[in-house]
Amino acid sequence: ILEKPRFEIPESLAPARFEPYKVEYPGVIEEVTLGATRADGGTRESVVTIGGERSLAFYNFDAQNPHTPVIAIDIFDRRPMLAKAVREHYEDVLDDPAEWARKAVKDFGADLVTLHLISTDPLLEDTPASEAVKVVEEVLQAVKVPLIIGGSGNKEKDPEVLEKAAEVAEGERVMLASATLDMDWERIGNAAKKHGHVILSWTQMDINNQKTLNRYLLKRVGIERDSLVMDPTTAALGYGLDYAFTNMERIRISGLRGDQDLNFPISSGTTNAWGARESWMIDSPIEGDTPWGPRELRGPIWEIITGMTLALAGVDLFMMMHPGAVAVVKDWMGMLSGAVKESIKDVDAWIT
Amino acid sequence: TVLACQAFLFSDAEIFIPVESRLEKQQILADFIVSAGELSPNVRKEFYRDSFFPEVVSRKGYTLSCNPEVEEGDFTLVLRGNEVIAVEEGDTRGECFGLAIDVGTTTLVAALVDLNTGKVVNIASDYNGQIVYGEEVLSRVEFVFSRKDGLNILQRAVVDSVNALIDRLLEGYSSPERIYDVVAAGNTLMTHFFLKRDIDYLFRSSRVRVEKKGFVDEAKKMGLNVNDNALVFALPPVGRYVGGDIVGDVLAAGIADSPYLSLMVDLGTNGEIVLGSEGWAISTSVASGPAFEGYEIKHGSRAVEGAIDHVEINGHGVKYTVIGGKKPRSICGSGLIDLLAELFRNGIVDFQGNLDREHERVRKGESDYEFVVAYASETETGKDIVLTQTDIDTLIKSKAAVCAGIAVLIKKAGISPADVERFYIAGGFGYYIDFENAVTIGLFPELPNAEVKQIGNGSLAGAYLVLTSQKKRNLAETMAKLMTYFDLSTDADFMDEYNAALSLPGKPELFPTIYDRYV
Amino acid sequence: MKVKSPLEVYKFLPQTNCGECGYDTCMSFAAQIIDRSVKPTDCPPLVEKAKTDKKFEKKLNELIELTSPEVAEVVIGTGESAVKIGGEDVLHRHELTFFNPPPFFFDVWDTLDEAQIDERCKKVVEYRKFYVGDYITLEGIAVRCTSNDPEKFRSVAKKVSEYGKPMILISLNPECMRAALEEVADKKPLIYAATEDNWKDFLQLALEFNVPVTLRSKNLDTLKSMAKTFKDAGVKEIVLDPVTEPLGDGLRGTFERVVQLRRTGILGEDKDVAYPIMVTPIAAWLVEGDEVTKGYWEAVIAGTFIVKYADIMIFRNLEQYTVMPSVILRYNIYTDPRTPVQVEPGLREINSPGPEDPVFITTNFALTYYTVESDLSSNNIKGWLLVLDTEGLGVEVSVAGGQFTAAKVKDLIQQTGIEQKVNHKNLVIPGLAARLQGAIEDETGWSVFVGPMDSGRIKGWLEKNWPPESKE
């Protein structure tokens, strides 16, 4: 028998100390509070504060980040086109924004509500701004969480719609979504400043334009540094999520490194995930594909993974839709931020 | 008014040529700053008193490549190394000349050089006769491909232009046969046309490899009006888009033999950019477009008489200087840069270059908004001189390509703008640029530690250096071999930089001080 | 790699610009080394000189050390299906790119009956997801020993190895592992795992069978000391498993351990921990709840660590709601941000079109093609989609850059034989290619209609403009 080759197997493990490499950033991300309680001239019963980070997302081992990201649920001022997996949760409230807001907060734990005034879109009902903002009052009465108000995306009309909405929501410190470079950002910025609201500064996945739009809002409109949130644009998993992730990561790192034009909280329109075919299509149009399985299970996980990936890039505020997705992302963030402690005892069990 | 080339004359007629298109003598930058410390030309003369020619030749071990006019007595040998290229009666040492030529696409500049002292005796410039066959290089390539004898005709055209220059240069100094050595520098295609070299291989595939050696030919064979045995040496090309003219720039700037990290930009229709130091150099070219030469700009022009070449805006007034001191009729490159910089500093254009429509000197023109630079009363043409919104967008796209090219080269070398120690600006138009304004509009990134030097017509300077120094002649070839060319047309880094440069001043990191002050 | 600029690499090269490496100058070769598209040993003169001249040998070795990836690279499996893991250089993809996407291993266990083992193995081998021009597949199978019987584990390992996929052998019991290795060691499986209790036996196994080994410990000091011990004893291919805990503070701790391991390996330059990292989303199956809850949580854990530094993963769930988002997220995060992605040019049929349905044209840039293709199919538009080869560039870019030309459109119409498939000659072009309308009409003889700027608006556009009144 061949003598088994002998290897020197040491008696004991070599001594070693793991020295974790520490990273410290000179900059800090601005803290922005949304919503105003009675004491501050509003009628909200809860406010939300985001930002304030000194380290990357969930890197509390470098420096404790003061706030866990929050989630706003989208509601619309007229019946919108929704994927089946989403519509089935809101079937009963699609025509009643106030009820819809209540359901989003009571049943699905929304930290805020995003009210999209899409009926003002000239391609849809083209409702005049003064009329469309009545819904804002209804929703402000219906729920006591902070509110985000969105226009229709129409360049000519949104400034007026958001101006009216800002007046109606005077004192409530809502967030106006949003000012962009190819829209009258000065008018929207002034509306937010005049009525004490927060402005959402939206650019198309371009870090330099984001820096410049922020600087214009801060220097030329005079927006306070605690009243600006950025939306660098969210693309769905499989449809440009990597561009969105890298853009946001570069923005957050620049902010932490001390760039005073980029150290603001970041918002993500995670609902864009529902634009991906894999989230709503019944099955794959490609024959060679392994069957895609039930779409009711594919949609929510698409929104979850899109949101989680961008959370790791530094997003502080998520605009989402599917209640299941909201719950899972909330739970996951709670764990990573140390709020949700309870864990599994025997983690080796799966091996045997 | 009609276009001359589309009108027929049927009787005597009086023709009025509008002021703007009168062909004034181009203010071609002819002076170049170069020191010829170590003078070692390729050709020298030796005088022999009362000697016997064959005896001298065998004693010295020279070879003969001409039939001597004289056998014995007093004679002067003209030597290229150990080769006797001419034997002249008497003592002709005083007349030993060389010719340095910048073979430009549009303009030729030639310098007559005394090879005994290295001094530039005379300079002349004129249009390149090839213009008739195409304004810019690609149309001349079309011409060569469309006609069997196309290459022949193009060579004829440029050689005739050079011979005309030679006559003007020699007037009162000497005669053609006293010019014993010719050095030329031009972009790759111009070099091929000048020495009648086949150009097909340059267009067969995108990853073309160019022979990085100097082109040599006999002046007589080319039809040049110089000494029959003179040789023509053309500086070696580096790639399809970077030619001998850029090697000339690099030699003139002395990048190859200085320890400093140097950046060089040659601003013409294409912007050629070189980053390098002792022993290495990387280069690229960008389609910056001719906007800075006045093309595609409503009232743009080259640096000619009557062109506004410097501008200042204060309070409400616009102050400007005009080439030739007369009334203005156009704006040239350096004037456009000053103007855009001043508009941006005074907030008359925003970071995307949009005109402030409320400003008193901004009005709705025929097609789009425009800023009035000079009112009709001040101009020679009797019409307002304006800068339109489209002009501004064109200028921004042009400067974006140059700035993006520089930024990408710096990124590929893994260094930062602050590491650059020397910044050379070459090319005729470059000589007049106000560097501070060029940085304000983002044509060049901020180079905090770089000493800025204008080298003017670097191509001519390079040809002069090679004509007067063996060391530089060898360096030209090693430099060409050393230079690595980066093709940016589908380079993703370039697009990021280009996209970011499409604003004033451009990508914030490249303009820390300008961005903070004006945006 | 330590060096960031070609200038630093250039100093080590012969600087003769001989071109043998396929690049015309040493400087462009140096730039390729920084991009990691070539290795120092691809310069023949350097390698030759190193053989004869001590000075060059030192230079070559130093260059190899300086330009090797910060995190070690480990190969699992053999032949075509082998996978490379680790070998990363940066913490953020925009700093350069991520290189080796983490392979997914799905588990079977030796107490499963044969049919179930075959069913799961077949699912892994046959998995296909069409995305951006090619089919995404699954990489490997993990065999768990739940019988604690060496002979049982041996036979199941042998059976699974016949599927030809890379394997992970999972057992903490050295005897079982030895039995399996005697059978399949030549297939270079990854053995899982050496722990503080059994490390001596596993060190012996790793050295004896020369297979990559996973070291598992929740304590990073122990993990580092095991890695140091195994390396000093001569084991070259090491994988670190800092233990994936699925829930609550466990998940937070896992996140911290994985980030700290990778960051300390690269920025801290601690070579004793700069090894590929194993994450096991399968641990999600320890969570209470039904299969969907466990499958969802498995995808959540996978997603977290695809973004943050996992180099290899073990899964349980083969259902699409776990697999599909994970394989696509992996594809996106590991896409090299520096190169445009393209799809096959040609003709695509959308929703089985008829001869009277419209003909559209777009470009073969993946982002463009998939945007247009999904806008057409999701609005149940029936039509023929011509895909023009613009070298992977978008519509607006290729029109600006000259890759989108009328002549190419004519060739594409001829090559695809579309004229035989439709009874009309009406072509709808992108709004952003409007300026080519005249040229395309002249070149192809078709009537050309300028569609909307964004393919999302094609449905509305068709309602107003299709079928087109006959164009004289």
Ligand code: B12
């Ligand atoms: C990424 C990018 C690049 C990348 C290209 C990546 C790629 N693979 O395409 C790179 C770096 C290569 C690049 C290079 C250049 N670029 Co570029 N680039 C961009 C950028 C930033 C995004 C373009 C993009 O990806 N769009 C997304 C895709 C999906 O859009 P799309 O392909 O057009 O498809 C949409 C529509 O066309 C429509 N559609 C598509 N098909 C169809 C079909 C039908 C029937 C219908 C109805 C509709 C339709 O729907 C689609 C979805 O919306 C834009 C600026 C911007 N932010 O838009 C500049 C931009 C397009 N580039 C520009 C330029 C000038 C260039 C260069 C020429 C720069 C230079 N001077 O070298 C080079 C050209 C290189 C070449 N072509 O050889 C300019 C174009 C200006 C112009 N219109 O003339 C732009 C607009 C930047 C700018 N503002 O100047 N670029």
Ligand code: SF4
């Ligand atoms: S093979 Fe080596 S020496 Fe030759 S060019 Fe390439 S890197 Fe330089």
